[in-house]
Amino acid sequence: MTDPRSNSLFLYVQNLLGIGHLRRAAAVAQAAAAAGFEVHFVSGGMPVPHLDIGAAKLHQLPPVRAADTLFKVLEDENGRQIDDAWKAERRDRLLALFEEIRPSILFTELFPFGRRQMRFELLPLLDLAKEASWKPKIVSSMRDILVTKPRPDRNREIVETVDRYYDLVLVHGDEGVISLADTFPMYDELTPPVRYTGYVLNPIDTGNGKGDGEGEIVVSAGGGAVGGSFMAELARLRPDLPFADRTWRFVTGPHMPEEAAREIESHAGPGVIVERSRPDLAALIARAYLSISQAGYNTLAEILTAGTASVVIPFEGGVETEQRVRADLLARRGRLAVVPEEALSLDTLCTAMHTAVAARDNSIAGVDLDGAAGTARMLTELLEQA
Numbered sequence: 530m531t532d533p534r535s536n537s538l539f540l541y542v543q544n545l546l547g548i549g550h551l552r553r554a555a556a557v558a559q560a561a562a563a564a565g566f567e568v569h570f571v572s573g574g575m576p577v578p579h580l581d582i583g584a585a586k587l588h589q590l591p592p593v594r595a596a597d598t599l600f601k602v603l604e605d606e607n608g609r610q611i612d613d614a615w616k617a618e619r620r621d622r623l624l625a626l627f628e629e630i631r632p633s634i635l636f637t638e639l640f641p642f643g644r645r646q647m648r649f650e651l652l653p654l655l656d657l658a659k660e661a662s663w664k665p666k667i668v669s670s671m672r673d674i675l676v677t678k679p680r681p682d683r684n685r686e687i688v689e690t691v692d693r694y695y696d697l698v699l700v701h702g703d704e705g706v707i708s709l710a711d712t713f714p715m716y717d718e719l720t721p722p723v724r725y726t727g728y729v730l731n732p733i734d735t736g737n738g739k740g741d742g743e744g745e746i747v748v749s750a751g752g753g754a755v756g757g758s759f760m761a762e763l764a765r766l767r768p769d770l771p772f773a774d775r776t777w778r779f780v781t782g783p784h785m786p787e788e789a790a791r792e793i794e795s796h797a798g799p800g801v802i803v804e805r806s807r808p809d810l811a812a813l814i815a816r817a818y819l820s821i822s823q824a825g826y827n828t829l830a831e832i833l834t835a836g837t838a839s840v841v842i843p844f845e846g847g848v849e850t851e852q853r854v855r856a857d858l859l860a861r862r863g864r865l866a867v868v869p870e871e872a873l874s875l876d877t878l879c880t881a882m883h884t885a886v887a888a889r890d891n892s893i894a895g896v897d898l899d900g901a902a903g904t905a906r907m908l909t910e911l912l913e914q915a
Contacts, residue, residue: 537567539632544574545595548752559583560901579808598846620650641690655694673702674851675712692720703897726904727897728830742813745776753782757789764796778802824856838889839865
């Protein structure tokens with residue numbers, strides 16, 4: 530067994546449906562490695578091609594995903610529902626990895642504010658870390674907006690877990706835009722410090738503004754797991770929408786079901802490009818004349834940085850509310866146009882597209898967009914307090 534590393538980071542992330550959590554965690558891993566941490570990137574979701582974690586070391590657990598937007602049923606990579614034996618085997622692998630690495634910081638992305646489905650392995654991991662002789666620091670991180678828990682007992686469970694195990698809570702957002710207190714009703718009962726890192730961005734290389742996407746209408750849905758419906762409707766309406774004479778590029782995402790992707794392709798005519806995945810999607814959006822997308826954390830953070838005109842159609846399926854909250858906050862600042870998915874029509878899209886282009890030069894002053902470096906700095910400060 531090795532000695533504990535004085536600057537090692539054990540970063541656990543579990544994506545279940547989309548890829549936003551994974552991409553945000555990857556940006557944190559890059560920044561932490563650049564700041565001198567030995568980063569171990571422990572991923573429990575389906576692998577994503579071309580994920581850039583910088584100098585971090587990837588540890589892929591047996592992957593699991595949600596069967597639907599309710600997140601109640603979990604499946605393995607072959608579509609089989611996981612059982613207690615599967616859970617026990619993955620838990621044991623995770624605990625063995627932690628004991629092998631002996632990190633100075635255990636970092637759980639979203640848990641315990643989310644990913645309750647993973648308690649079977651995360652609570653044993655937290656117990657192991659809490660009892661470890663080398664006393665690692667324990668950190669929870671989350672995006673800017675939480676999905677509000679309707680049951681008070683679930684919120685009480687979160688508070689008790691945070692207070693029992695954690696030394697620090699990091700919010701990857703800007704308190705000036707939205708506070709954790711706005712979406713977590715028991716915020717005042719949290720004992721560990723809560724710090725705001727700023728919005729976490731993946732580095733964007735726009736190629737000096739030249740290349741694919743330049744002057745185009747770029748339609749995207751992140752990983753694509755839940756974007757098929759709105760993208761197919763856009764493809765169908767495209768000939769009658771504004772800027773139909775421009776090139777339209779649909780990037781369906783690596784996790785979009787084949788049937789949904791084929792439907793989008795069936796509506797593609799002259800001047801339409803349909804692609805399954807683009808590792809440089811952020812750069813495409815930065816070069817675009819107009820972006821039409823869902824309102825996930827990473828996409829909107831990239832839009833804020835690039836200044837691209839944007840229409841967003843927030844995902845609101847299942848229990849998800851965070852995309853609509855985030856989109857409405859930015860729309861009120863005049864930075865983008867929102868079309869609720871249930872209101873998607875030729876008229877609402879036409880209005881939103883013209884509004885977005887007219888607002889493309891609007892900026893939001895003072896929003897902290899340096900969250901990856903901010904996270905690395907706060908982790909360093911945490912170790913220095915020891």
